[in-house]
Amino acid sequence: MxxxxxxxxSAYDASSVEAPLYQMWMDKxxxxxxxxxxxxxxxxxxxPPNVTGELHLGHALTSxxxxxxxxxxxxxxxxxxxxxGVDHAGIATQNVVEREIAxxxxxxxxxxxxxxxxxxxxxxxxxxxxxGIQHMRLGVSCDWDREVFTLDEGPQKAVRTTFKRxxxxxxxxxxxxxxxxxxxxQTALSDLEVDHVPTQGKLxxxxxxxxxxxxxxxxxxxxxxxxxxxxxxxDTAVAVNPADDRWQALIxxxxxxxxxxxxxxxxxxxxxxxxxxxxxxxxxxxxxPNDFDIGGRHNxxxxxxxxxxxxxxxxxxxxxxxDRFEARKLIVADFDRLGLLEKIEDHTSSxxxxxxxxxxxxxxxxxxxxxxxAALATPAIDxxxxxxxxxxxxxxxxxxxxWMENIHDWCISRQLWWGHRIPVWYCGNGHMFSAIEDPxxxxxxxxxxxxxxxxxxxxxxxSGLWPHSTLGWPxxxxxxxxxxxxxxxxxxxxIIFFWVARMxxxxxxxxxxxxxxxxxxxxxxxxxKGQKMTKSRGNVVDPLEIIEKYGTDAVRFTLATGGTxxxxxxxFDEKLEQGRNFANKIWNxxxxxxxxxxxxxxxxxxxxxxxxxxxxxxxxxxxxxxVSRTLxxxxxxxxxxxxxxxNEAARLLYDFFWSEYADWYVEMAKVRLKSGDTSxxxxxxxxxxxxxxxxxxxxxxxxEAIWQHLRDHIEGLEEALIIAAFPLxxxxxxPEAERQANLxxxxxxxxxxxxxxRGVDPGRFVEAYIASADTSLAQATPLIETLARARPxxxxxxxxxxxxxxxxTAVLTGAQVILPLANLIDLTAERDKxxxxxxxxxxxxxxxxxxxxxxxxRSKAPAPVIAKEQEKLTAAQSRAQALQTRLTELx
RNA sequence: GGGCGAUUAGCUCAGUUGGUUAGAGCGCAGCGUUGACAUCGCUGAGGUCGUAGGUUCAAAUCCUACAUCGCCCACCA
Numbered sequence: 001m002x003x004x005x006x007x008x009x010s011a012y013d014a015s016s017v018e019a020p021l022y023q024m025w026m027d028k029x030x031x032x033x034x035x036x037x038x039x040x041x042x043x044x045x046x047x048p049p050n051v052t053g054e055l056h057l058g059h060a061l062t063s064x065x066x067x068x069x070x071x072x073x074x075x076x077x078x079x080x081x082x083x084x085g086v087d088h089a090g091i092a093t094q095n096v097v098e099r100e101i102a103x104x105x106x107x108x109x110x111x112x113x114x115x116x117x118x119x120x121x122x123x124x125x126x127x128x129x130x131x132g133i134q135h136m137r138l139g140v141s142c143d144w145d146r147e148v149f150t151l152d153e154g155p156q157k158a159v160r161t162t163f164k165r166x167x168x169x170x171x172x173x174x175x176x177x178x179x180x181x182x183x184x185x186q187t188a189l190s191d192l193e194v195d196h197v198p199t200q201g202k203l204x205x206x207x208x209x210x211x212x213x214x215x216x217x218x219x220x221x222x223x224x225x226x227x228x229x230x231x232x233x234x235d236t237a238v239a240v241n242p243a244d245d246r247w248q249a250l251i252x253x254x255x256x257x258x259x260x261x262x263x264x265x266x267x268x269x270x271x272x273x274x275x276x277x278x279x280x281x282x283x284x285x286x287x288x289p290n291d292f293d294i295g296g297r298h299n300x301x302x303x304x305x306x307x308x309x310x311x312x313x314x315x316x317x318x319x320x321x322x323d324r325f326e327a328r329k330l331i332v333a334d335f336d337r338l339g340l341l342e343k344i345e346d347h348t349s350s351x352x353x354x355x356x357x358x359x360x361x362x363x364x365x366x367x368x369x370x371x372x373x374a375a376l377a378t379p380a381i382d383x384x385x386x387x388x389x390x391x392x393x394x395x396x397x398x399x400x401x402x403w404m405e406n407i408h409d410w411c412i413s414r415q416l417w418w419g420h421r422i423p424v425w426y427c428g429n430g431h432m433f434s435a436i437e438d439p440x441x442x443x444x445x446x447x448x449x450x451x452x453x454x455x456x457x458x459x460x461x462x463s464g465l466w467p468h469s470t471l472g473w474p475x476x477x478x479x480x481x482x483x484x485x486x487x488x489x490x491x492x493x494x495i496i497f498f499w500v501a502r503m504x505x506x507x508x509x510x511x512x513x514x515x516x517x518x519x520x521x522x523x524x525x526x527x528x529k530g531q532k533m534t535k536s537r538g539n540v541v542d543p544l545e546i547i548e549k550y551g552t553d554a555v556r557f558t559l560a561t562g563g564t565x566x567x568x569x570x571x572f573d574e575k576l577e578q579g580r581n582f583a584n585k586i587w588n589x590x591x592x593x594x595x596x597x598x599x600x601x602x603x604x605x606x607x608x609x610x611x612x613x614x615x616x617x618x619x620x621x622x623x624x625x626x627v628s629r630t631l632x633x634x635x636x637x638x639x640x641x642x643x644x645x646x647n648e649a650a651r652l653l654y655d656f657f658w659s660e661y662a663d664w665y666v667e668m669a670k671v672r673l674k675s676g677d678t679s680x681x682x683x684x685x686x687x688x689x690x691x692x693x694x695x696x697x698x699x700x701x702x703x704e705a706i707w708q709h710l711r712d713h714i715e716g717l718e719e720a721l722i723i724a725a726f727p728l729x730x731x732x733x734x735p736e737a738e739r740q741a742n743l744x745x746x747x748x749x750x751x752x753x754x755x756x757x758r759g760v761d762p763g764r765f766v767e768a769y770i771a772s773a774d775t776s777l778a779q780a781t782p783l784i785e786t787l788a789r790a791r792p793x794x795x796x797x798x799x800x801x802x803x804x805x806x807x808x809t810a811v812l813t814g815a816q817v818i819l820p821l822a823n824l825i826d827l828t829a830e831r832d833k834x835x836x837x838x839x840x841x842x843x844x845x846x847x848x849x850x851x852x853x854x855x856x857x858r859s860k861a862p863a864p865v866i867a868k869e870q871e872k873l874t875a876a877q878s879r880a881q882a883l884q885t886r887l888t889e890l891x
Numbered sequence: 892g893g894g895c896g897a898u899u900a901g902c903u904c905a906g907u908u909g910g911u912u913a914g915a916g917c918g919c920a921g922c923g924u925u926g927a928c929a930u931c932g933c934u935g936a937g938g939u940c941g942u943a944g945g946u947u948c949a950a951a952u953c954c955u956a957c958a959u960c961g962c963c964c965a966c967c968a
Contacts (some may be wrong), residue, residue, distance in 0.1 A: 006928095010928070011928080012928095012930085013931070014901065036924095070898095089959085106937075131918085152916095153893095177941085196965090203968085224968085225968065226968060227968065228968085238966095262919095267922080271966085271968095272966095272967095272968085273967055273968080276968065277967090277968065278966055281968050282968075283968095288966080288968075289966050290966045290967085290968070291966090291968080293965095293966080346968095348911090349967085349968085350965095360928095362911090363966090394905095395895070395896085396895095397893080398894080399894080399895075399963070400893075401965080402893095402964075403963095403964075406964085406965085431940085493963095494962095494963090496963095497963095497964095524962095530960095530961085534949080554936095561904095561905085561916095562903095562904085563904080563905095564904090564905080566896085567896075567897080568896090568961085568962090569903090569904080570903065570904090573916090574902090574903080574917050575904095575917085576905075577916095577917085577930075578915095578916055578917075578930095580915095580930060580931090581928095581930045581931090583930090584928065584930045585927090585928065585931085586930090587927085587928080588927040588928035588930090589928080590927080591927045591928075591929060592927035592928080593927085594927090595926085595927065597937060598928090616954075643907075645907075647905075649904075651915075653907065654916095655914095655915075655953080662927085662928090663932085666927080687944075749934085752933060753933095753935085755922095755933090755934085756922065756934040756935075757921095757932070757934080757935085759921095759922085762922070762923055762925085762933080763923095765901075790926095840912085844912075850948085851948080854948060854949095855948085856947095856948040857948040857949075858948080859948080860947090860948050860949090861910075861948055861949070862910085864910095865948095865949085867911050868910080868911070869910085869911090871911095872911070872912090
C-alpha cells in the first residue's frame with residue numbers, strides 16, 4: 001500500500017480527528033470575522049442556553065443549523081459573525097440550585113439572599129464551562145472572544161438602560177394586579193409560564209341567603225356555583241347577567257356571605273354566562289382574573305384571603321392558617337352542615353400549573369411591575385406584515401400576529417433572588433425612581449436613605465435585548481453599527497412568544513430597527529416513539545453520548561436531514577447510523593483518490609475549462625457527465641440553502657456524492673486508472689474537492705480532515721477547507737453528456753439485471769449485443785465491458801443483426817440489450833417478462849395518446865410539457881414495437 | 892371555543908411556485924471476500940400519496956367537508 005495511505009485508516013475515526021481540527025481552526029482564528037468591503041455581512045446571535053445544566057438535542061439542532069449557515073457564508077466570502085452566549089435563566093436556575101441545596105437539607109432561606117446567590121454563581125461556573133465544551137464538540141465555529149452572559153456588565157447595563165427608558169416613557173408601571181402566583185416558587189409568573197391542564201373536578205352549588213332592604217336575613221337564597229369553594233371567603237359580590245330574567249328582581253339587592261357573614265351586593269354584569277352553573281356567579285376579585293375585571297367595573301373591594309404559600313390568611317376567618325385545599329374541604333363541609341350546599345356536579349376545567357415546578361398556580365392580587373405592551377406591539381406587527389422580518393416556515397407568522405394583536409401587559413417582576421434586580425429605588429421620603437447606575441441619593445429629594453426594589457426581572461426581559469445587547473448596546477459600538485440587524489434568528493417554535501416576540505418589540509424600541517431579518521424555526525426532537533424527551537420520562541438523549549458513539553458529523557448530518565423546518569422529528573439509532581455510514585463513505589471515496597494519486601501531485605483542471613462546454617467537448621463522456629452534475633448540484637445547494645431548505649440541500653448532497661460520484665463516477669474512472677491511464681485524476685480531484693466544499697458546512701470534521709490529506713496530493717487547495725471557496729456552480733451545463741451517461745448507465749443496469757435474474761456467475765464475462773441508433777455508446781465500450789462484465793461486446797445499429805434464439809433481451813428507451821445465454825435461458829420466464837413489459841408500454845401509449853389527442857391539453861398546456869409527453873409517447877411506441885418483435889421471435 | 896400541523900412503501904421520513912413511470916434510509920428477498928468502503932457492492936419485491944367531493948388540459952401538491960393523531964392559543968365561574 002502506498003505510503004500516503006498510512007495515515008488514512010480504512011474506517012473514518014471521528015474521535016481521533018475532531019479535537020485536533022477544532023483546535024487548529026481556533027488557533028488560526030478562523031472563527032473571527034473577516035471584514036470584506038463590498039460584501040454584505042452575515043451575522044447570527046446564538047440563542048443563549050440556560051445555565052440550568054447540560055445541552056440537549058434542541059441545542060445540538062440549533063448549533064448544527066446555525067453553524068451550517070455560518071460556515072456556508074464564511075466560505076462564500078461574506079463577513080461572518082456568530083456570537084455565543086449563555087443565559088442566567090432566572091427562575092429555572094434558581095429552582096435547580098434550590099434542589100441542589102435541598103440535598104444538603106437546607107433551603108434558600110437558611111442561606112439568605114447573598115449566600116444563596118453565591119451558591120448559584122458556583123453552579124454557573126461549573127455549568128458554563130461544560131456548555132462551552134459541548135458546543136466545541138458540536139463543531140460550532142462561533143467567535144468565542146465575544147461570548148456573553150446575560151449577567152455580564154454589558155447586558156446588565158442594557159437591561160437597566162432599557163428599564164429606565166421604558167419607565168420614563170411611561171411604558172413600565174407598578175400596580176396591584178391579579179397575577180399567576182406560584183406558591184412553591186413564591187413568585188408571580190407571566191401568563192406564558194403557566195401550563196393549563198384539563199382536570200376532572202367538581203362544581204359545587206351553594207346557597208347564599210338574601211338580605212332584605214334593612215340588611216336582615218330572609219328565607220330566600222341566591223344560588224351560585226364554583227369550582228374553588230376556598231375562595232368564597234374572598235367574595236365581595238354575586239353577579240348575574242343583566243339580561244337574565246330569572247334574576248331581575250334580585251339585582252341591586254344584597255346577600256349574606258355565609259361563614260364570614262359579610263353582606264355583599266348582587267350586581268349585573270355582561271361577563272356572566274346565563275347558561276353556565278346557576279347563572280349567578282360569586283365574585284372574588286382577589287382570586288380570579290375575571291372577577292378582578294368585574295370588580296374593577298363595579299368598584300368592588302378586593303379581599304385577598306391567602307398568603308404567599310397559598311395558605312388561608314386572617315381574611316379567611318375560621319380557616320386562617322389552613323392550606324388552600326384543606327380549606328376547600330372544610331368550607332364544603334361547613335356549607336353542608338349549614339344546609340347551604342345544594343348539589344355537587346362533576347366538572348372538567350383547566351387548572352394552571354407552574355411551568356417550572358408544576359405546582360398549581362393561584363391567581364392572587366399583589367403588587368407587581370408590568371410593561372405596557374400595546375405601544376410596543378404595533379411596530380412589531382408592522383415589521384412582520386411588511387416583510388422586514390420573515391418567518392421560516394411562513395405559517396408561524398400567523399401565530400405571531402394573533403398573539404401580538406391580543407397581547408396583554410407583561411408582568412416582569414419576580415419575587416426571586418436570581419436575576420437582574422429591578423433598577424428602581426425607594427427613598428425614606430416615599431419617592432420612587434429608576435436609574436442606570438446605583439444612585440447615592442434620591443433623584444427627587446436628595447435623601448441618602450435608599451432601598452433598591454428587591455424583585456428581579458423576568459429572565460426573558462434580558463433575553464429580549466439579546467441581539468443588540470450582545471453587540472454592545474447601549475454603547476454606540478462598531479459591532480452594533482456593522483452587524484445589526486442580524487441576519488437570522490434560529491430557534492424552536494416553542495419560544496416564539498417568550499422570546500422572538502419580545503426581541504422584536506424591544507429591538508425596535510431600543511434600536512429603531514428589527515433585530516433580525518429571518519426567523520428560522522425548527523421543530524422539537526422526540527424519541528423513537530414520538531414522545532417529548534423529558535427528564536421524568538428518562539428518554540433524554542445526551543448529545544455528547546451520540547457524538548461519541550457516531551461522531552459529530554453523523555449527528556449533524558442526521559439533525560440537518562432529519563426533518564423539515566417547523567416540524568417535529570423522531571431521533572433513533574438507525575438515523576444516526578446512516579449519518580455515520582455517510583461520513584465513512586466520504587472518507588473512503590477520498591481514500592481511494594489518495595491511493596490512486598500515489599505519490600503524484602495532481603493539478604486540477606483549468607477552471608476556465610470547467611466553465612466552458614466547448615473546452616470540455618473532447619473529454620471522455622464520464623468526465624463531462626460528472627462535471628455537469630457537479631455544477632448543477634452546486635447551484636442547487638446554494639439555492640436551497642438560500643431558501644433555508646437545509647434538509648433538501650443535505651439530501652441532495654448525500655444522493656449526489658453516494659449514488660453519482662462514488663457508485664458511478666469513481667467506478668467509471670477506475671476503468672482507465674486500472675489500465676495505467678491517469679487521465680481521470682484531475683476530474684476525480686475536481687469533483688471530490690467540490691463535494692467536500694459543498695459538504696463542509698454540514699459535516700465539517702470529516703471534510704476538513706480529508707482536505708488536509710488532499711493538500712498533499714492536489715495542487716492549489718486552500719490551506720483549510722473552513723475558509724475555502726464555496727462552489728457556486730458557475731459554468732455551462734452539459735445536458736447531452738448527461739443524456740448519454742444516463743443511457744450508458746441504463747444499459748449497464750439492464751445487463752446486470754439479466755445476469756442476476758439468470759444467475760450468471762458474477763465473475764464471468766458474457767457476450768452482449770447492444771442495439772442502439774445512438775452512436776455515443778461507442779466511446780463507452782470499455783466502461784460497459786468492465787461495469788457489466790460484458791465481453792465480447794457488439795454495438796449494432798439495429799437488433800435485427802443480433803441472434804434471436806437462446807438470448808435474453810431488455811428493451812430500454814434508446815437501446816436494446818441482447819445477451820446470448822443459451823442454456824441459461826428460461827423461455828417461459830423470458831416470455832412472461834417481456835409480455836408484462838409490453839402490457840405496461842401499451843398502457844402508457846394509450847394514456848399518452850388520449851392525453852395528446854385532447855384538444856384542451858394541446859391548447860392550454862405549455863409547449864415544453866406537450867413536447868415532453870410527445871417524446872414519451874414515441875419512446876413507449878418504439879419500446880412496444882421492439883417487445884412485440886421479440887415476442888414474435890420467441891413464438 | 893378558535894387556530895395550526897400531521898396522515899405518502901412494513902418502519903421513519905423527503906417530495907416549496909400543480910406537469911417524467913411518486914423517492915430515500917432502514918427493514919425484506921436473492922447474489923457477491925473484483926485491494927476506497929461489509930459502516931460495502933450488485934439486483935429485486937413493495938405505495939389507487941387518510942376518506943369523500945370539487946377546481947384544472949393536468950392534483951401527493953390548490954379548494955371544501957369529514958376522520959384519526961398531535962400541538963398552540965382562549966378568563967366559561
